[in-house]
Amino acid sequence: MACWAPVMALCIAFFVPFIVAALAVPITRLFKSWAGWVLALCPAGLAVWFGAQVPAGVRGEVPSLTLSWMPDLGIDFALRLDGLSLLMALLITGLGTLVVIYAGRYLVHHEVLGRFYGWLLLFMAGMLGIVLADNTLLLFICWEVTTFSSFILIGFEHKEDAARESAQRALLITALGGQSLLVGLLLLGDLVGTLSISGTIAAADTVRGSPRYLAILLLVLGGAFTKSAQMPFHTWLPGAMTAPTPVSAYLHSATMVKAGVFLLARLSPVLGGTPSWQNILTVVGTVTMVLGALLALGHTDLKLVLAYATVSVLGALVMLLGQGTPAAIQAMVTFLTAHALYKGTLFLVAGSVDHETGTRDVTRLGGLRKHLPMTAAAAAAAALSMMGLPPLFGFVGKELIYEACLKGPGGWPLAVGAMVGFGGMVAAALRVGVQPFAGRTFRAAKPESEVHEAPPSMWVGPALLAAAGLVLGLVPWAIQPLLAMAAVDIGGSQAGGLELTLWHGVTPALGLSAGSLVLGGGLFALRQPVLKGLRALNLSSHGPEHFYQASLSGLLKLSSWMTRVLQTGSLHQYIVVTIATFGGLLALAVVLRLRDWPRGVSMDVLPYEVVVLVGILVSAVLAVVSRSALTSILALGALGLAEALLYVFFGAPDLAMTQVVVQTLTVILFALVFARFPVQPHEHRFRWWTAALPLAVGGLVTWTLLHVAAVPTHTRLADFYAAQSVPGGKGLNIVNVILVDFRALDTLGETAVLATSGLGVYLLFRTRSRRKKRQV
């Protein structure tokens, strides 16, 4: 049992980013150009704290807390810091620190930098929430926090069409996935009877054996695949590159897109290990990996190349989770970490290059190493890691992947697929990390004299990340305990015993590595024909991209068609549609369920009741057909009084009294309208075809009512109120006790509605008459 201090601190760690996010605007205003450094204290402090938890975690301590939040719904505020959470939290806060510092310089002249920080930190808060949550709904809430902040950040330059379009696309795809995830999580919670994640994991066998398993799996995958940009949902991620580069580095490569992978990892003890899990994840992951790498070669924009390479990596991670063997899990956590380090670096480098040279188009860049030495060094180290060359950490991760593929159920075919994917990544790495800096001829959008090294706050981040990739490659055992913990949390105890070494000896994996290097080198050497070929194929306008565009425009067409048809502005048509719909639904119920002749309806009637009923009918008909307004109003009054009499006969004195008074006031109101403003009711003739629809609906109502009234009276509620009115409500008039005590909140609401309509009337009379104004 963990002691209290880490649990409290965990709770604070959850809330601090939210608070700092809320304060970002005033802090930025206060510290101006130093705001990045000041705000970075928040993620930095958290990173230090999470780092300090690693030894305790290795000892097997898992701080967790559960606070009752909405107990009736089973929603608890539950946090848990296991190895997987710790690894992700360190990546989130560590990268967060560097990105916040970087953004402080990158966006220094941006007019709403404070707001940018607010959203970025809110995203970080949501992301931390995802990895710390131990309740599926808390996880979902944080999940949507990241979806929404990502939407805002992608569209941050909202004056540009492309940014708005991309933001909308990202929101549509990921939020739809979020809905799917929510349904999946709710089904899961309903199945195991708890929303607690650790509780769900404990009940894993129930889930896997349930007939609902496949539905839950597909729904959860819908959420994870959209978030982690798996084919065919990947189209939003390249679009997300319209966001400021620090956002791309942080959200769209290192953290948020890994939320889907994290979710799969988190739930793999529950959902994993079945044939459907294995098949779906392996196939989707492999396809995404290969196609992503291929698509990366079809672009010359640094960020787009990186985005497609990210898609490819996400595919690899999903594929590994699908394999599910201990080796695959170990490879997954290792490669996830390696990727976060090198891809974060490369994005920030791309941002610096863009910032200093004015272009991100790789064909217009070259020979920059002299002008941006620090950036170039960081880029080189990261590119080597991405290519999977020793002694960088990327090499360690890639070797593990090859070994896992060879040893796993996928075997050689999967390993070859991975080789192709990595080949594409090698070419992409050369393109982004090497090409702009290499070569003798200087090329940039700005003249050579204006291009110089980025300021320290913009190279310190990439440099540190790249250095981390190098150090971890040389001494991989330094991070081994943390990764091993995470692997155990995903794959169970048999996934433990991770041993990271830089050199594995000459193995088939090494051969595959060499193969991917040759392939990648070849692709890079042939980059012009490859680029031309891919452009000619125009892959991105087919398939999912085309589907997205077509469905979006179809949706817009559908909604404008619906608006045109339904919102015509003709009150008469609205009313007819409403009545017809109501009647249609009733008719459906009658046809499906109530076809029999109603039986058992009480038919006894007393003479004076007949008189009253006839009075009601006559006054209703009179009110409808009379051409004189006065007759109509009086008929209405008579109808109300007859109704009140019915209430008297059948034991409802409160209703009778209210009805009489209301009817009096109604008649007064009608009279006032006609007296002050003698609008004669429109001349109309009774037409049978106009009457047909109302008559049909009236008949259906009667028919239904006869069936319902024939059902034996349900007395439980009535008995409850009869027994509880005096002891519980201290009142003899049960109707009133219900209104002001048992259901007082309803009454309060209705009173508020009434008062609001009074306010509406008041406002209507305060607005001056247009006609009068024009005359004046």
Place this chain on the structure above:
Amino acid sequence: MNPVVMHTVARMMAPVLLLVSLVLAVRGHDIPGGGFVGGLLAAAAFALQMVAFGRSAARRQLRVHPTRLAAAGLLVALLSGVPAMLEGRSFLSSLWGQVPLPWSDGLKVGTPQLFDVGVYLAVLGTAMSFILGMSRGEETTAPELGR
């Protein structure tokens, strides 16, 4: 109807109606009645004044702006739910007590009665804003609903 008779009836009836409406509102817990019907009856009493003596007389007798009356009623109804919260029970739970009186063993008072009074005021205010608003007729361009 003869206006003299009308005036006399209206003058005599108004206090009676108002009294009855109040009794209905406060005693509604035990006999038929309650805040809704009480408030409506009070509005009817003022409507009678209006029919007999004209709109401005009725508005004068109401004394308070009808919208304010409705708002005050809503506030009273809301506040009647608060004491229960102070006792740790949920909002709008009822609290009852006995007020000792010399001539009987005690008068039953409770927050639901306060709630009913709130409903009474809200309904009265709303109904009066309907009636007064509607009867303005041609004077509608004046900016105030009241005077």
Place this chain on the structure above:
Amino acid sequence: MELFLALTVGALFAAGLYCLMLHSVVRLALGLVLLGSASNLLLFTVNGLQRGFAPLVPEGQEALTRPFADPLPQAFILTAIVINFGLLALLLVLVHRAAQETGTDDTRALRTELKDSQ
């Protein structure tokens, strides 16, 4: 009795809906009143009727014993009556104001008139 009340409710629905379908706002208001009455009577009938026996606990007793009329629909109808009244009043005020502006209560004419005056 339920049989006859059900027939009445159906007739009231038909009458109210017929009024809604005419092109006159005043008729529409009439229709709303009829529909309100129809719905209230429907609620009243739906759980069975009980002649006499209001749901009032006799003085000095702790609980009410059968037979008695069901108090819950009554509570619903009571608020429904009042809300209906509020809705109707709001509609009448709108009619009144619209008529002041346009001098008509025909919904088709109202539409064009109000558009023109914008």
